[in-house]
Amino acid sequence: MLRLTLAMGLSLSAVSAQSAASTTPPIQTPSERLVAAADLPNMVGEAIQAAPAQPPAEKGEQAQSADENVVIPTPPANQQPPGAIAEFAVSSWCAGAGSVIAPSPEQPHMTLGQLIGLLQRHNATLQTKQLAQQSAEAAVQRAKGVFDPLVSFSLKRSHQEEPNNIEEKLTRYTSIYKTDSTAVSMSMSKLFSSGLQLEAEVSETKLMTSTMKTLDANEPDNHRASYSLSVTQPLLRDARSSVVEAPVRAAELGHKAAEHERLDTQSMVTAEAVIAYHDLVLAQHKVAAMQEKIAMANRLLGMAEDLYKKGRLPQSDVWEVENSLSRFETALAEAQQGQREQSNRLRTMIMQSQGEDLGVLQVADVLPKKISNLPTLTESVEQAYAKRQDLKAKRMLLKQQDEQLGYSENQMLPRLDLVASYGRSGLAYDGLDAFEGMKDLSPSWSLGVQASVTLNGNKQAKADVQSARAKREEAALAVKSLEVTITNDIDTSLNALKSACKRWKYWDKVANREEQRVVMEKDRVKAGRSDVRQLLLSEERAIDARQVLKEQQVAFAKAQALLATAQGTLLEQFH
Numbered sequence: 001m002l003r004l005t006l007a008m009g010l011s012l013s014a015v016s017a018q019s020a021a022s023t024t025p026p027i028q029t030p031s032e033r034l035v036a037a038a039d040l041p042n043m044v045g046e047a048i049q050a051a052p053a054q055p056p057a058e059k060g061e062q063a064q065s066a067d068e069n070v071v072i073p074t075p076p077a078n079q080q081p082p083g084a085i086a087e088f089a090v091s092s093w094c095a096g097a098g099s100v101i102a103p104s105p106e107q108p109h110m111t112l113g114q115l116i117g118l119l120q121r122h123n124a125t126l127q128t129k130q131l132a133q134q135s136a137e138a139a140v141q142r143a144k145g146v147f148d149p150l151v152s153f154s155l156k157r158s159h160q161e162e163p164n165n166i167e168e169k170l171t172r173y174t175s176i177y178k179t180d181s182t183a184v185s186m187s188m189s190k191l192f193s194s195g196l197q198l199e200a201e202v203s204e205t206k207l208m209t210s211t212m213k214t215l216d217a218n219e220p221d222n223h224r225a226s227y228s229l230s231v232t233q234p235l236l237r238d239a240r241s242s243v244v245e246a247p248v249r250a251a252e253l254g255h256k257a258a259e260h261e262r263l264d265t266q267s268m269v270t271a272e273a274v275i276a277y278h279d280l281v282l283a284q285h286k287v288a289a290m291q292e293k294i295a296m297a298n299r300l301l302g303m304a305e306d307l308y309k310k311g312r313l314p315q316s317d318v319w320e321v322e323n324s325l326s327r328f329e330t331a332l333a334e335a336q337q338g339q340r341e342q343s344n345r346l347r348t349m350i351m352q353s354q355g356e357d358l359g360v361l362q363v364a365d366v367l368p369k370k371i372s373n374l375p376t377l378t379e380s381v382e383q384a385y386a387k388r389q390d391l392k393a394k395r396m397l398l399k400q401q402d403e404q405l406g407y408s409e410n411q412m413l414p415r416l417d418l419v420a421s422y423g424r425s426g427l428a429y430d431g432l433d434a435f436e437g438m439k440d441l442s443p444s445w446s447l448g449v450q451a452s453v454t455l456n457g458n459k460q461a462k463a464d465v466q467s468a469r470a471k472r473e474e475a476a477l478a479v480k481s482l483e484v485t486i487t488n489d490i491d492t493s494l495n496a497l498k499s500a501c502k503r504w505k506y507w508d509k510v511a512n513r514e515e516q517r518v519v520m521e522k523d524r525v526k527a528g529r530s531d532v533r534q535l536l537l538s539e540e541r542a543i544d545a546r547q548v549l550k551e552q553q554v555a556f557a558k559a560q561a562l563l564a565t566a567q568g569t570l571l572e573q574f575h
Contacts, residue, residue, distance in 0.1 A: 109364030112277050116574045118350040126269055129262040136251075136258035143251040149190040156183045171211070178210035181339070193241040197232040204431050225434035228423030235449075236413040246407040253400040260393035267389060267570050269349070274561040274570075276345050278554045281363050283339040283548045289543050290332035296539050297325040304532045313532065320533050348451040367553040368560060374497060380490045380567050387568030388486060394479045400473035405536050408468040412461040421446045486566065493563035500556035507549040514542040 065370040120126060160179040164172050192198070205224045212219045239378035240243055301321045307313035347353070375383075385391065422445045424435035454461070521538040524530035564570040 004338065018426060035257050042056060078500070109362045111364060112274065115273055115277055115279045115346065115350070116270055117417070118352075119269060120266065122351040123269055123349055124267055126262070126349045129258075129265045133258040136255040140248070140251040140255050143248045143357055146247075147191055147193070149188055152187045152189075154183070154185045157181075158183070164566075173214045174210050176210065179209045182206045191244075194246050195238045199230045200228070202227045204434065206431075220429050222427060223429065223431045223434040224425065224427050225438065226423060226425035227432060227438075228421060230258070230421040231419070235416045235418060236541045237410060237415045240410075243410040245402045250403040250407075252397045253403065257396035257400065260389045260396060263387035263571065264393060267565060267568070270570055270574065271350055271561055273346070275341065275558055276349065277363060278561075280342040280346060280361065280555045281291055281341070281367070281557075282551060283335065283342045284363060285547060285554075286335040287332065287339050289547045290328060290335045293328040293540060293543055294332060296543070297321060297536065300532050300536050300539075301325060307532065310465040316320060317531060317533055324536055367550075368557050375567075377487075377491055377494060380494065380563070381487050383484045383569065384490060384567045385483065388482075389568060391479070391482055391486065391568075394475070394482055398472070398475040398479055401468065401475045405465070405468040406474050408464040412458055412465060414451060415443040416449065416451045418449055419446075420433050420448075425560070433441045482536070489566040490563070492561060493566045497559040497563055499555065499558055500552060500559045504552040504556055507545065508550050511545040511549045514545040518542050 009401050134427035158179070158181050162177050164175055164177050168177065169175060183203065183205040185201060187199060189197065191197040203226050207224060208219075211220070223405050233239075268377045301318070304318045304321045306311055306316055306320050340360050346361055422443060424438040424439065424441065424443045426434040428434040519536075521530055521535050523534070525535050561570065564573065
């Protein structure tokens with residue numbers, strides 16, 4: 001079961017502490033600084049009535065509440081973060097140096113459905129499981145092959161000479177007995193599901209001996225024809241169809257288990273792809289957030305420089321904005337690297353190598369809606385027991401071990417077979433006449449039983465039974481263990497989904513309040529009661545709050561995927 005680490009991200013207080021550590025204190029009285037420091041922890045409980053004010057959304061970007069569809073922001077192709085690279089050897093700043101990482105070529109947006117389609121066609125793990133299923137199918141055909149009729153054909157020419165003793169000379173009339181023959185035979189054998197073994201044979205032999213030539217020099221070749229039918233029916237060992245067909249049923253169960261394992265692997269790989277896809281969604285949001293911060297810092301930097309030229313702002317405040325701009329560009333470089341790592345992670349899953357012209361994958365699916373009614377644990381467990389492919393595979397393997405155990409126990413019995421045979425033969429100067437002459441002679445037949453018993457306790461059969469019982473118990477424990485794991489995984493996934501839902505709701509409120517604070521801070525700047533640094537900090541906190549909100553939405557989407565995987569319904573969403 002894939003595990004998901006649900007992180008809250010940066011809290012507002014952590015963002016505030018980071019910003020305060022990297023900026024010089026604003027020009028405020030001690031009492032104003034205390035009020036500003038105490039304001040951040042209390043802001044979550046503030047009741048803000050005014051509508052949030054945000055910078056105009058770029059084309060392709062929308063900002064919506066948590067109860068609406070959330071569209072992934074996609075920065076325009078022509079929007080590049082204006083660089084501001086700090087030269088630490090001198091106290092001067094160089095604006096317009098360009099972004100730290102060169103932009104990747106614009107890529108078409110890949111939907112989650114398109115990714116899953118590529119995954120099913122090109123993923124190496126899935127292809128391996130498909131080959132394993134084909135191998136299991138071949139094992140079924142191999143097991144069924146024992147019931148195929150076997151036809152044999154023989155053609156043999158022979159010459160034999162042997163010396164005669166005194167007694168043989170009296171009947172063979174020569175000292176050397178010579179035989180020339182040509183034999184043709186064809187036989188067919190077949191095993192039936194009851195264990196009956198049937199064999200039929202037809203043969204014809206053209207024969208000439210030295211004695212026949214001695215008696216009559218003009219004697220033509222003799223033709224001997226015969227046919228026979230033999231039957232062997234086991235009475236103890238291998239006597240029932242349930243035993244004889246056990247290898248076939250075991251192979252069929254193995255094939256079904258391989259199919260379920262393939263589907264289970266497909267489900268797990270799909271879940272991993274869904275998680276990676278949403279990780280790329282989050283990485284794309286981080287890049288967009290950093291670009292938004294850079295645009296905001298450049299805007300405030302221009303404002304700060306104007307105020308500094310007018311003598312209304314100290315130069316240290318301008319430097320502070322420039323420091324923030326450099327910090328944002330550094331964070332953008334890290335975010336772009338993270339985006340590329342997540343993009344290459346998806347490319348690896350679909351067996352696609354990165355190239356100079358491929359760039360970074362772009363995703364365009366909207367984040368999911370929150371759901372009000374979550375399934376209960378009992379409903380989810382019942383659904384998982386009916387649909388989880390790995391559980392089905394374990395159950396098939398358990399049935400396979402049952403078949404093997406039954407077969408091994410039967411092999412401990414002694415062998416007792418009923419045997420019967422029937423045949424006719426004929427002799428003539430022509431082959432057809434020899435076959436025709438069969439009806440004039442009485443048939444030959446036999447009927448009896450034959451038995452074989454292994455002395456000293458049949459150790460091999462006992463060992464096979466002991467091994468089969470152990471494997472059967474092992475398979476039963478595997479089923480029980482997986483059922484416990486499924487129950488616990490579903491409980492974890494349900495609680496993760498509930499937790500993500502709550503965090504989504506809370507951070508939606510926090511993000512809205514932060515937007516209200518930006519409006520208030522802008523009003524304070526216009527009234528001369530605040531400065532550019534405080535406005536930058538306020539806008540940065542608003543961007544961070546929106547980014548943490550996206551993290552909760554992505555966490556919710558991941559939790560949904562993990563719950564569907566635990567229930568065994570994930571593949572149904574993509575078919």
